[in-house]
Amino acid sequence: MSTTPVVRAEHLRKSYGSTLAVQDVSLTVERGEIFGVLGRNGAGKTTTVEMIAGLRRPDGGTVRVLGLDPATQAAAVHDKVGLQLQESALPDRLRVQEALELYASFYAAPADPVDLLDLLGLTVKRDTAFKDLSGGQKQRLSVALALVGRPEVAILDELTTGLDPHARRETWAVVEAVRDAGVTILLVTHLMEEAERLCDRIALISGGLVAATGTPEQIVDLAQGEHVLRVRPERPVPDEVLLGALTGVPDVREAVVEDRALVVRGGGALVQGVLVALARHDVATRDVRLERASLEDAFVSLTGADGADAQPVTTSAEV
Numbered sequence: 001m002s003t004t005p006v007v008r009a010e011h012l013r014k015s016y017g018s019t020l021a022v023q024d025v026s027l028t029v030e031r032g033e034i035f036g037v038l039g040r041n042g043a044g045k046t047t048t049v050e051m052i053a054g055l056r057r058p059d060g061g062t063v064r065v066l067g068l069d070p071a072t073q074a075a076a077v078h079d080k081v082g083l084q085l086q087e088s089a090l091p092d093r094l095r096v097q098e099a100l101e102l103y104a105s106f107y108a109a110p111a112d113p114v115d116l117l118d119l120l121g122l123t124v125k126r127d128t129a130f131k132d133l134s135g136g137q138k139q140r141l142s143v144a145l146a147l148v149g150r151p152e153v154a155i156l157d158e159l160t161t162g163l164d165p166h167a168r169r170e171t172w173a174v175v176e177a178v179r180d181a182g183v184t185i186l187l188v189t190h191l192m193e194e195a196e197r198l199c200d201r202i203a204l205i206s207g208g209l210v211a212a213t214g215t216p217e218q219i220v221d222l223a224q225g226e227h228v229l230r231v232r233p234e235r236p237v238p239d240e241v242l243l244g245a246l247t248g249v250p251d252v253r254e255a256v257v258e259d260r261a262l263v264v265r266g267g268g269a270l271v272q273g274v275l276v277a278l279a280r281h282d283v284a285t286r287d288v289r290l291e292r293a294s295l296e297d298a299f300v301s302l303t304g305a306d307g308a309d310a311q312p313v314t315t316s317a318e319v
Helices: 045-053 074-080 096-104 113-119 135-147 165-180 192-198 216-222 239-244 270-280 295-303
Strands: 007-016 019-029 034-038 060-065 081-084 153-157 184-189 201-206 209-214 227-233 252-258 261-266 285-291
Touching (some): 019 034, 019 045, 019 060, 034 045, 034 165, 034 192, 045 060, 045 153, 045 184, 096 113, 135 165, 165 184, 184 192, 209 295, 216 295, 227 270, 239 252, 252 270
Parallel strands (some): 019 209, 034 184, 034 201, 081 153
Antiparallel strands (some): 007 019, 007 060, 201 209, 227 261, 252 261
C-alpha cells in the first residue's frame, strides 16, 4: 500500500441548523483497500462521505482526496472519484447500456461500457429498461455508473440496503471484483455482516464521532470481545499438562478443563497459539471449535446500546 493515504479526513464537523450531524470525524483510507464507515442510520456516515466527495462543505476540519481539496478542487476530485449515492434513480425507460453510454460521454477517457457490463454481470440486461431491473441489478448498474469514469476511488453508500440475502451476496462479490480491478473503495454501511465480510479496515461512527478504527478483528479485540476455543485431546491428558502448555501463550485470558475438554477464552489470535502450544507438549487434538465474538458485539460495547455513549476521543486499534 502507498505510504500516502488516498483519503485523509481530519476533525470533520458539520451541522444542519441546530442539529450536529458530524461532531469530530478523522480517518484515513489507504490505496487498494476496502474501508468501511460503519454505524446505525443517523450516525453521520453519509454526511461524512459527502464531505469527502465534495458534495458538502465541512463546517470545520480538513479533507484531502488523492492530495486534492474537494471543497476548492471539486472538478479534479470528481474526475478521480466515483460515487454511488444511497438515493439514486434513472428514468424508467432508460436502458442499461444507454445509461452507461450517457455517463461515459461525460468523461474524456471513460471505461468501455461493454467491459463494465461484463464485469458487473449485466451483459444480458444491456437492453433492459431501468424500471424492469431487479433491486440487485439496479444496484449493480449504479456501481457501473460510478466506475465509468475510471475512478481511482469509489464511494459506495448503503449499497445493499433493501436487497434480499441472495442479491446482497451477489453485490458483495461485485464489490470485491471492483477492488481486485484496482479501485480503492470507501464503503458506507449499517450492516455488521457486510462490514465483516468486505472491509479491510473500519471506522465505527456513532453520534457523529469515531468510536474506533481498525480491522474487524482488531475492533473485536479492542472491545474485549471474547473468543471461546474448545479443544478435546485425543487421549486423556492430566489437567496440569493441558493448562501448563498454555503458559505464556499470547491472547489467552482464561483456560479451564471442562468434561475432559480444554476451554480457552481470549483474544483474536487464539487458535494458532493454543494448538501450537499443545503440539509442543505432544497433545494431539480433535473436535476443535471456536466461538467467535462478533463485530456487532464489539459495536454495542464500544458505542453503547443506542449509540449515545460515544465520546469525542477516538479509540483506535491501529498502531
